Amino acid sequence: MRGLGLKQIGLLLAALAAQTATATATLDMVYGAVASDPYMSGEGDQMPPHPGAVVEMAQAAAKGCRIALKLSRLPGKRLLTEMQHDQHDAAFMFSHNKEREAYFNYPMQGDEPDPRYRLTTLAYSLYALKNAPPAWNGKNLPALGAIGVNAGWSIADDLRAKGAKVETAKDTEMNFRKLKARHIAAYATQNHIGDRYLEDHPQAGIVRLQPPLSRKDYYLVFGKRWHRDNPALARCLWQQIGTLRESLLPTLLRQPWYRQP
Known part of the structure; x- marks a missing residue:
């Protein structure tokens, strides 16, 4: 750092710290406790070895955005209530309606969610x-x-x-x-x-x-506060989901443990 003044060194260190924080950010993500095979597998708060195709998509999206993912499962009504009060950062799988839009953030295109970033239909x-x-x-x-x-x-x-x-x-x-x-x-x-x-x-x-x-299209949604504080990370995750839906999801759904009727 020879030749840099104290102010420049401080700015550089701050930038490096911000990069480190972004690389190690932790996302508190929740999803339903009821099985919805092949997209979400297992019942209750447990995650089986093959947790579901959409769960694996969420894990891959977080990895692509360099986010550490904390995943947990909740009963439906409790999940909605806790997300409404910003007790978690993100949740899936949710279709869109105006009531949910009041306390979730969707990847919007005008007045409607952008289907390019849906998890599935x-x-x-x-x-x-x-x-x-x-x-x-x-x-x-x-x-x-x-x-x-x-x-x-x-x-x-x-x-x-x-x-x-x-x-x-x-x-x-x-x-x-x-x-x-x-x-x-x-x-x-x-x-x-x-x-x-x-x-x-x-x-x-x-x-x-x-x-x-x-x-219906289904989406990964973010709590209002987390999305406001992390717009770039939210955008990265939605973009990852859009890519993975076309590349990874078809492969996952062909796996024998995610057999479809």
């Missing part, structure tokens, strides 16, 4: 008893009777907005139990979850109804 459908399916034509939700939904899922608000009667339960297994007991007329869930259940329970007498309810 998933379809929702209704599942019903094979011997007594409601007459579903794609529009007559209010006439179907009670529809089961996992607690905290945004599809519940979508269904209510269309006039449907909605009953929530804590997870997929409980909703299918309610369906088999005829406590609900149908269960609305993501196709890959519902189809996996049908594959694992071929004697359950349940079918997926056509047409699908909807298709």
Whole structure:
């Protein structure tokens, strides 16, 4: 550092410290405690050896941005509440709605999330008893009777907005139990979850109804405070996700431990 004054040395040291801090930044990221194979595997707060294709995408994105990742799992309602109060930095997988936009930051393009940076796109459908399916034509939700939904899922608000009667339960297994007991007329869930259940329970007498309810993009989201303080890191992670969705995700979904129905 010969020839540098004290002021210049101080500025250089500050710049080096900032680079080190960026390289070793830790991101507190949370995701749901309910399995959503092949994207999020395992139940409860445990992470299995193959934690899910989207979990691995998040890990790879953090590595690409030189961020140390602290991952944990929470029940859906608790996750939403704690993210709303900035108790964690980031979360996945979340579709977009205006209520969530009030306390999450999405990769926006104008007034809508930018689909280039989505984690993936998933379809929702209704599942019903094979011997007594409601007459579903794609529009007559209010006439179907009670529809089961996992607690905290945004599809519940979508269904209510269309006039449907909605009953929530804590997870997929409980909703299918309610369906088999005829406590609900149908269960609305993501196709890959519902189809996996049908594959694992071929004697359950349940079918997926056509047409699908909807298709939704899902995103990695950031807490308002963390995003405000770390805009460059957030941008790096979203860009990594956009790249990995095309390069890494198809490879992960072909792995035998992430088999799809």
